[in-house]
Amino acid sequence: MKLVKLEYDFYRQDVLEAAPGLIGKFLVRNFENGQIIRKMITEVEAYRGEEDLGCHASKGRTARTEVMYQPGGVLYVYLIYGMYWMLNFVVGQKDSPQAVLIRGLEGIWGPGKITTQLKINGSFYGTSLVDSDRIWVEDNGLKSEYIATTRIGIDYAGDTWKNKPWRFILK
Numbered sequence: 101m102k103l104v105k106l107e108y109d110f111y112r113q114d115v116l117e118a119a120p121g122l123i124g125k126f127l128v129r130n131f132e133n134g135q136i137i138r139k140m141i142t143e144v145e146a147y148r149g150e151e152d153l154g155c156h157a158s159k160g161r162t163a164r165t166e167v168m169y170q171p172g173g174v175l176y177v178y179l180i181y182g183m184y185w186m187l188n189f190v191v192g193q194k195d196s197p198q199a200v201l202i203r204g205l206e207g208i209w210g211p212g213k214i215t216t217q218l219k220i221n222g223s224f225y226g227t228s229l230v231d232s233d234r235i236w237v238e239d240n241g242l243k244s245e246y247i248a249t250t251r252i253g254i255d256y257a258g259d260t261w262k263n264k265p266w267r268f269i270l271k
Contacts, residue, residue, distance in 0.1 A: 103138075103238035108230050110239075111172030111191050115198035118172070118191040119146035120268040122237070124244025127205060129218045130234050137218060138238070143204030145251045146266040147188075149197055154257035154264075157197035167226050168197035175227045175235070177220065184212030185221050189229060189237075203252075204269070245271040 103126060111118060122141050129137045147155035156165045156178070167176050172191035176199050179185055192198035201211060208214050215221070220235070229236050248265040255262055 101240050103240055106229065106237045106239055108171070108173045111189065111229065112193060113172070113191060115146040115148045115191050115200060116266070118189070118198075119144050119200045119266065120246055120248070122189070122200060122202075123246040123268050123270050124240075124242060126238040126240070127202065127218075128236050128238055129220070131219070132234075139205035139208065140270070141202060141204070141237075142206055142270040143202075143209075144268050145201040145203055146268070147199045147201065148266070152257075152264075153261040154251060154254035155197065155199070158257075161197075165197060168199055169195050170226075172198070173228060173230050175224050175229065177215075177222055177224045179222065180212075185215040186211050187215050187218075187220055187224075203267070247271055 122144050125141050126138050127141055150157045157168050161169055167174055168190055170190060171194045174190045176188040176190050177185055187202045188199040190199050203211050205214055208217055246268045249267045250263050251267045
């Protein structure tokens with residue numbers, strides 16, 4: 101089965117197309133020592149613009165969220181609780197801040213565990229998923245089935261936003 105690296109056109113879609121479209125694709129991490137880890141993406145969450153109170157962009161354009169305003173295809177990586185890096189793919193068009201949080205990979209459950217095991221940190225902020233030689237996404241051409249459910253850990257966003265079915269999980 102041939103795997104093909106995703107190009108910018110995939111990442112320039114609206115987050116509600118891109119997020120479920122990532123299910124079943126493969127996140128590839130190439131380490132400095134030549135080791136390559138390739139894991140299927142099994143769970144993601146969509147965050148959609150300044151109107152989405154669960155999205156960091158709801159606070160407007162800041163130094164932290166600046167990368168979210170770039171055209172899709174770059175990484176938004178940030179630290180939570182002072183200890184866990186969160187891996188997000190910026191998607192959509194320039195000045196339309198949208199991102200997909202990578203919550204689960206085959207054999208790795210939880211966004212903090214993903215970044216720990218794949219040694220992803222703040223140095224990845226703004227990295228291109230298309231041009232990078234250390235991280236990218238590959239597609240095998242198959243469509244994966246998924247379920248949609250509510251996002252996790254955003255009670256602060258209020259009922260409307262926390263109850264959006266914008267979490268996508270491989271069936």
